Amino acid sequence: MTDYINRPLYIEKIKPFIGKSLIKVLTGQRRVGKSYLLMQLKELIETQEPGTQIIYINKEQNEFSFIRNSDDLLKYIMKNVKGKEKVALFIDEIQDIESFEVTLRDLVTRKNYDIYCTGSNANLLSGELATFLGGRYIEIKVFGLSYAEFLVFNEIPDSVESFKDYMKFGGLPYLINLSNEIQVAYEYLTSIYNTILLKDVVARFNIRNVKFLENLVEFLADNISSIVSSKKISEYLKSQKINISTQVVIDYLGYLESSFLIFKVKRTGIEGKKIFEIGEKYFFEDVGIRNAIVGYKAADIHKILENIVYLHLRMAGYSVTVGVEGRKEVDFIAQKAGDKIYVQVAYMLTNEETVNREFGNLLEIPDNFPKYVVSMDEISETSTYKGIIRMHIKDFCFRLVTNPDLNLQKQSINW
Template sequence: MIELINSIRKYNFWDANPVDTGYRRTAYTDKIGQCIGNKLIKVLVGQRRAGKSYILRQIASKLISQGVKSENILYINKEYMELITLRSVIELEELYKAYLQELKPEGKVYLFIDEIQYIEGWERFVNSHSQDFAEPCELFISGSNSNLLSGELATLLSGRYVKFEVFPFSYTEYCGITEQEVGINSYKKYLQSGALPELFNLSGDEMKQNYISSIKDTVMLRDIVSRYKVKDIKLLDNLFVYLVNSAANIVSVTNIINFFASKKRKTNYETLSTYITYLENSFLVHRAERYNIKGKDTISGNCKFYLNDLSYRNYLYSGYGYGLGYLLENAVYLSLRRAGYQVYVGTIKDAEVDFVAIKGDRKLYLQVTLQLTEEQTVEREYRSLKLIDDNFDKYVVSMDDYKIPTNEGIEHLSAWNLDKVLGS
């Protein structure tokens, strides 16, 4: 194991190694930083290649800048070739002991384990070391499956972890990394590209297309097919294409069954429901349930699905003819989720409200439309919000490059100013 420790030296901050920490994502590091200094396990979840590894390294770097010795930080990424043989909790424990023997850290150890779900029995290691009073250890772990902390594990670690969901770059981060000014021109480019961090190191649409295709295939094969023993891989892929095509539209499993039937493809409710759950668990898509605004409860059945990143539509399935309005609604959904809101599709009387966003005791209602240049559009978009008789904030978000006056308490927002309002 000492040899293995030496092989991962280049990935750690020991010996003043220059470690790539990427573009600073302060929205995450500041939020996580508020939870450092206790025995809570910090858990980062999110789609593969959304930037979890960079955020972990940024936290480690920040700790060092605050006076933590580099030898007190161990960073392990299960996807590195050097750690391909690291498969069980016993081997993980041996690696940790070898690190303690080789580096001889004094005081608290800060342990970062990336893509921890590939280590069988990892939860026993985390549970044990997070509560070790003799050799204090603060743990930061990441995974690419939303069920990382489900079932028995959630019970085992109940009250002893805090979870952060990592999304691709926000519009604010996009402007930062591309050095563009906030406004309609850069926001259009944002909608028509993608926000996975590695995209910004690539040049040319063909290279970006190949990268996004490889990401999708890797998520499908490693995080879904291999994990869940999926038999009909073609159906899984076709289902994802269908959800990309239907994003921002109300759909049901019955709709999907009928669609595949029209293509002479037989399937059933249970299989499709299960496959949709797999796509959600791997963070490729997100479900927005319908919400009864008057009754203040969710409505089972039909719902909407949104993509975790617009690059899947823009680089892989751009031939469906959807315009900016489709992309804008998806982008607004992601902005709300990044800001920590639970997001629903609202219904009131015979009208639909694009988003009901809830965080703690705060609630927002939002309508999303491309432009408010026609009187009919203004009447339609404001009508559903006017039906809501509570005092929570109501917004119409559009791509109009001017401020529309407040209408019966309903504020207008240009889409590129949404992050500022949400504080994300």
């Protein structure tokens, strides 16, 4: 019997597809909680459909190391199926099984298989693989803890101090089992970072220049929220006496994205009519890992806040770009199902120049979609200025991903 904490943000997304002839694929960075979500789904099916046979495979456990390819996978499943009408199949870290898609496509066409799997590779369902599966899958992107989940996991109140802890430590769930000493937390986060780099980048893509890769990650960690380009990165590295071509930088950035360590955010015209091919922002999947790499410094707080807001917009299901019009920039244009919001992120609105910049860019946008300025200023309640909504960042993040009909609560699970 192991305690886990329910994450309804994801479970509710998956529920409509339970029992359907679709492969449910949970993708995300290592240690964001995909395995626990898989176990929650396993328990849910055991409770609601007691006649269903459960087959569970975890490729991170040695007992399943013999399953190396699609043939091994199919043999194991066929050997263990007990003739029941319904089979629920759970596979954790499926990318470690070569040609897994061959077996999954076979099983999903048999109609009596309800299939769930997780993967730590953004390219898991891209290109030819997606075509091969022929639309028979649904992908659910899993992130680290939202600020609201962070409060529940740590059993702490919603407060500015709690949000500051979230800024320092990030949202990897296992941190609740460690002391809140920053050195202990960052040692754990560094170990996760090293695992991601070595297993999901170096080994997967046969990287030889590991030192350059590490330098690239440090550069990105230092420059979250800044507009950068592969050319700019290449020029910076040359100034550090590291001679790397622009194409190699582009390739390595793609490898890091595929591991979910970072996200690339493109720039678009504020009215959405133009996409800029050169220059984008990069954010980390987990600000705790980012802080463990380059340190948590007061001078970086605005960058970290922008990273957190970006993550919460993505958690809420928005597609996100950076808005640009001439010399003016809107931090985020977020769109979902025909809706759109604009968000400016500031640390503190301490002077008139900052106020004019953050509000002025939004005031010039000629549409009626909601516009927000979010900051760490002490704000007792949400207010508006010329139609622009002003909120504390913690409140914005909290409300963005919570739903009053959902219940964040601790439950138990049978392993």
